[in-house]
Amino acid sequence: MIADTHSHDPRLPRHPLDDDKLREECGIFGVIGAADAASFVALGLHALQHRGQEAGGIVVHDPEHGFNSARRLGYVRDNFTSPDLMETLPGPLGIGHVRYSTTGNKGHTAIRDVQPFFGEFAMGGAALAHNGNITNAEALRKELIERGAIFQSSSDSECIIHLMARSLQRNIPDRMEDALRRVEGAFSVVAMTGTQLIGVRDALGVRPLVLGKVADGYALSSETCALDIIGAEFVREIEPGEMVVITEKGVESRFPFRRQNSRFCIFEHVYFSRPDSIIGGRSVYETRRQIGVELAREAPVEADLVCPVPDSGTPAAIGYSQESGIPYAMGIIRNQYMGRTFIEPTEQIRNMGVRLKLNVNRALIAGKRVILVDDSVVRGTTSRKIKEMILDAGAAEVHFRIASPPTAWPCFYGVDTPQREKLLAATMSEEEMRDHLAVNSLKFISLDGLYRAAGAAEGRNDACPQYCDACFSGEYPVEPSDMIERGFELKAAE
Amino acid sequence: MIADTHSHDPRLPRHPLDDDKLREECGIFGVIGAADAASFVALGLHALQHRGQEAGGIVVHDPEHGFNSARRLGYVRDNFTSPDLMETLPGPLGIGHVRYSTTGNKGHTAIRDVQPFFGEFAMGGAALAHNGNITNAEALRKELIERGAIFQSSSDSECIIHLMARSLQRNIPDRMEDALRRVEGAFSVVAMTGTQLIGVRDALGVRPLVLGKVADGYALSSETCALDIIGAEFVREIEPGEMVVITEKGVESRFPFRRQNSRFCIFEHVYFSRPDSIIGGRSVYETRRQIGVELAREAPVEADLVCPVPDSGTPAAIGYSQESGIPYAMGIIRNQYMGRTFIEPTEQIRNMGVRLKLNVNRALIAGKRVILVDDSVVRGTTSRKIKEMILDAGAAEVHFRIASPPTAWPCFYGVDTPQREKLLAATMSEEEMRDHLAVNSLKFISLDGLYRAAGAAEGRNDACPQYCDACFSGEYPVEPSDMIERGFELKAAE
Amino acid sequence: MIADTHSHDPRLPRHPLDDDKLREECGIFGVIGAADAASFVALGLHALQHRGQEAGGIVVHDPEHGFNSARRLGYVRDNFTSPDLMETLPGPLGIGHVRYSTTGNKGHTAIRDVQPFFGEFAMGGAALAHNGNITNAEALRKELIERGAIFQSSSDSECIIHLMARSLQRNIPDRMEDALRRVEGAFSVVAMTGTQLIGVRDALGVRPLVLGKVADGYALSSETCALDIIGAEFVREIEPGEMVVITEKGVESRFPFRRQNSRFCIFEHVYFSRPDSIIGGRSVYETRRQIGVELAREAPVEADLVCPVPDSGTPAAIGYSQESGIPYAMGIIRNQYMGRTFIEPTEQIRNMGVRLKLNVNRALIAGKRVILVDDSVVRGTTSRKIKEMILDAGAAEVHFRIASPPTAWPCFYGVDTPQREKLLAATMSEEEMRDHLAVNSLKFISLDGLYRAAGAAEGRNDACPQYCDACFSGEYPVEPSDMIERGFELKAAE
């Protein structure tokens, strides 16, 4: 591939603390029948910014001006708030995408990798935005190049456009069906032609996609929180394996893929989705609070305070406090103005890392036995630093409680995970991790406890799990064929 | 005055929701004896960013390069993280300033109004950064112009430099004493010469200033949280009326002003200071939590949930929940990516205001009796919108509990307040406000309750109040002479 | 097509005065065997900037980093002088392109239309930059889309890449031959693989391309002036219909197209090429001076001064003066700092147009009979304004002498020309033009005179013209099939 250099500031929010999280790689949004689709899409993407902070793009269409698009590195609020730019995006129909990063380009997002992607076909144009990951993208890419396709990006999603270009079908939804049947992996897609808004979820329904009603039209969104921001009414989730084709006449539903049991990503409940979104009829916030309740039951400990690691540990910490009766307190304060990483030019202040972002409430913590509730442990680097801050502030004991099971396997379905060797839980037992972090105790919620908190009253159905939990269990519902080709070893059968 | 046009994006974070807060106008920081003072100052200012978001400036000195400065509009993290810029700021001695806004220029901050200010005197240069407000600045300015001073900014703080230039004293600290004795109002100042770091608080000690020990030197800061970020040890608060002159030999203390009873700003406890700062030996977080406890005692109500208005209402909401036994919940979620205001080009999405920043956790709120805890009510515009969001989400009842007494008077001591007519509490009684906001109940903490939470066990000493509480009581400890000249009417004696 | 919005300042150098010129649309440059190819390419493009001012791009390759590229709107000197950017372009092999504009996007150049274009084929990558115009591009594009090609730009040059992708040949030069054999029109191409630098001219040799020797390698350039800037030695012109494939082993020459009589663009002599370039062994400056000599012979007139319309009329004015004996003078001075167009917000200064760029030397002109020598008349709008300026300054008579025949036909071979109706000479005789411009006399050089000045001692060979002169004669050596499809009418056979 060719690497496109760009003048973008490389100091993106790559803070050590942020690096120690799994990251959802994309958020998608589309609207039809709005007076000014681009404004709605921009607002929707703003509400989905937590799903991808590095870049965003919008494509719109109206009969007079045809297709127009804008793709930018940076936050939605910094780009898609300019009247000069928004005026160039007229029309009642549009889709958009926010993304975290790209695999190809040394971790930097090049403009040409920013979705939505656009293709012009004999029957007209179509644009497409994708959340997820195509697990056979490398094989598809090789095959398409041999057949004469010219790839313009390093994104796996571009395969879909080239597959569509080679379909023999005579309209775009049918071509998209053709293309998506060749694709393996997890995906939610929003797409558009000049007259149609299209939404699709893969047969397992790994990644989310919801339908809303707005004004005289409809919206598709990764999460319900983006419907709220534009005042849209939540209608329903797109079903696993469903394609909806929305025109001004209404919503047409198709099921182009072989039906399977659904395997929604359980990490959406734990961390990815916003706490004010609703998944499967449940408040994400409430599920997380319930994880805290389960944790308090599974892993009680005597202590003086329950403190969240802000901000993602907050709901579980509230639940833990309520179930245990131990007072909840903001022992760690987050700097609201964090963004780019500070330069640390002198030895004096090098390695201050976490302190730029978090500060301990010393007067509160001193002499106390503290339970710290965090959402997950990935590399463990941040957990260690936070523990040190708490002890420096004079805490008597530090107990970690983690609102997810040990993260021991990488995700290949659209989530940015370190290589397996870098995952603390891939190489250590719970006890080893406790010793490594040097805390008084360390407990993860059990997989069953997590399933219960997420609404599966009986816990996990091991024969036919209700969720995709590959990052915890190593059971991959879709074989990651490109990765196996590269040498990744699946979990040995037990 | 001349208005300097500038290319700065005027879309600063003027969100309706933010506009409905009082705002601290400045944070100040200085360091001496650091290997690289500018880095420390930048970090300190970053930790003080909540005290002023619109601009920041740093002045440093070293023997080889003399004085150097950089002043920028925007966040510290976006400007003072560039190695190119930081390299231009060498030396072991430096001061800095973050500011919110300026009075003169239609609400926009011009670069030339960004502090620190610098003056060259016969005995050498000095730089100065000021937190507070000079209540006789207009009179001083008129007098100085008549005597030939050329003002370069619209800032009241520039008066101090011109007064120093006209002093007959032979060294800079003595000139500063001369100058500050002419100044009325509230101020904390950090200043520097080529060899001295100087800190001063006015005789009432309205605005904060603390001393820390770092490496081989010292730091001065508006709040302790900025000492934490650079790993400095908190030494003590600068006393009201004290001037400290710090050199490599140590800290010299002087008391140049007539001694008075101190009147620290009580709103620093309520809202301005960061919750992880320590004031008067007390955790700000803990004081706020205690306000919630007091509120629960003074104004109990039957309800299902206690929800903070994020983020400033959170500690008081925790306290209210703990004292009342009503569960604490995150009923309102704040968008982490808020910054500049979104453009709202179409009628469809105009007036969506608060929704861009906050979203209600619908699944949690529906059918519930909700207590909302907020830090203050200024104009009341935001309270009203939040109430509507909560009711739209299906809440059964909405009860407001406010962690400060009614804000009925403007502050003239360095806080941005609307004109008196715009303050809801200036024109309405508590009942009228409740009806105006159309909530089931509305209660403010009493002034005595607030004093108790802030550590005055017996409540307010009306004969000699322990704090400046002019914004609540209308009792101004320093007469606002410029404002009276302009027609402001003091509270009638009772 | 989709239109990509971009934040580029639309105030490009679209001055009325510039709009009244034909414009070469591209310059191309490539180098192999340089220590730092990107620097050489940047310098070469800088020397070719007159061939395309709106955008530039560079692609380089080295074995370690593979292909890298940067494409930017604006001048070479403003983009490709940044060390940060140049560091991202390592390697000994590179090509580059400057362009004037694009046909598709309302006259604005979008980044994705900036060449070089890149394609990844089964046998590796290749990049390509093109000067000229493909006259059957629309038909090719339609055919390619039907076969599944996804176009990313609105540029006709992208067809070449897609044709290459579909070739059955097993190496890139052979695929390029396949592709170029499908292409009609005029083109000079520089291209590169990871190890080869390739240059091609169409069979008629309409657009220029020269070969130079530099250090341990070779360079290809639109003009010799770009060889001079990097200190390369001019070797020879690439021949019409020739393809050279240059590797570290040397220069291999092929002739893939059917041989024809060459038809080099005569307007390169008149205006496009830089006066310090050498074409066909002749100094461009000297050819232009000779045009002035021929003009003085063909169209003498009594006058006091010969003044060029700066800067392009200067050499011909010198020749006219030398042949006629009438003194040469700088009657019109050009502002050196012209660039973007000034905003003209008030009626007072609207329509000042030409005056922003040119000023008459009043003290020199007053009372004089002035011969103005210009290179060409396109719309005639500028000629008219200049005449008015000269008369306002008090000239007694104004005589226009034009260094090219009447421009009566559009160019379809890579030159930006107005529609035929807008060409003054398409609708008026020489006398009508003189009356329209209201000058004392107006004379164009004859086509034969131009041919003589360009070195054809006997003048034009009408049976088999030595140059492409379609803009003057209406005789198109390649049929413009897309344009005919759109309704363009060729000159009726006489």
Place this chain on the structure above:
Amino acid sequence: MIADTHSHDPRLPRHPLDDDKLREECGIFGVIGAADAASFVALGLHALQHRGQEAGGIVVHDPEHGFNSARRLGYVRDNFTSPDLMETLPGPLGIGHVRYSTTGNKGHTAIRDVQPFFGEFAMGGAALAHNGNITNAEALRKELIERGAIFQSSSDSECIIHLMARSLQRNIPDRMEDALRRVEGAFSVVAMTGTQLIGVRDALGVRPLVLGKVADGYALSSETCALDIIGAEFVREIEPGEMVVITEKGVESRFPFRRQNSRFCIFEHVYFSRPDSIIGGRSVYETRRQIGVELAREAPVEADLVCPVPDSGTPAAIGYSQESGIPYAMGIIRNQYMGRTFIEPTEQIRNMGVRLKLNVNRALIAGKRVILVDDSVVRGTTSRKIKEMILDAGAAEVHFRIASPPTAWPCFYGVDTPQREKLLAATMSEEEMRDHLAVNSLKFISLDGLYRAAGAAEGRNDACPQYCDACFSGEYPVEPSDMIERGFELKAAE
């Protein structure tokens, strides 16, 4: 002084070739009675850009909005063409300034050094822009600081504002008289109050200033070419020692200084002024052409071609050719797109210097005896490189003819000159310079010849010279007292 760091790109047009010229440091312009003064001022400054390329500033006033200003680094065309900016500069009265550089800040222009300067006095505000140099500025500055002035810039011109602030006069023109009577050196000043446009020239009239009539008002400008661009009619030059105060009632003239014989800068004729300006009733172009005529008489030589060093040598080369009968030719071509300096990262292309800007017309020069006409020799570095380029291109002989006498003394009246030791003519005789440059011959015009060309038919009046020619003669009409204090040695009396 404090050094203000700024984010300005330091790669300003400091090309080796430009560095080998003397540079006028400022251009000034003002207008009263225009509908939109800022537009006129911007256009005027654009026409004066050759007098100062590094920064520009505009101050305007109207009754409704008071004073507004904008000061920017960079070209006028790049800053003062933005509608957003120009809208902030309303009103019928304005002044502006372009500047080359500042002495204080290591050669970089800081924003705070950009004029016009503004001061607020008891009777209202005033702004002032200054072309020239105050030769006792250091002494004045010291005195003013001792009296309490706070300087904000490193510019000598700021002294005038502080002197005005201390005047006891009751209106601004009278205060300006007071201030300028304390000032030594050369100056032309344009200034404004809310209702007056003021122009002043020092008693010797060293720097130019002209008056024009425009629409219903008046304009003041450094040169007439800036009157032409706004369509203003040239009225007259402001006289040496004259102050004009222009209001809507008309032009009032005063002569506040002791009358002396005028000493206009003769280098304005040689190089600084634009060739289309008129000085003392003579076309600058014609004076320069006449210098060439004089040179041909004083220093004839047999040769084949007369070539200018572009662009400043052009008029003299034309004159030399016409007087000598040797053909004029463009032997050296200037790149129109030069601007910032190219980065030269590799050894291969380091030191290519002049070639980036100039290219020799090889086909023309080869085998010829060439006379090169340049305006001046300062350091001689460029002359040497040009000679090498010409010889590399195969010239048989190279003869330099210089349109000014040897530049042997620095200017202290507002022109940027190297230190005396760096001036080639300060240390070498004409023969030594010829040998140093290694050319076949080198001749400078005589001082008498220059005076004759500039209109003094009898040549220089040594008893009472008609011009300031200190740079050639070492006779300084105003004693440079600050420089003498620093150790500069005047020419010994003969």
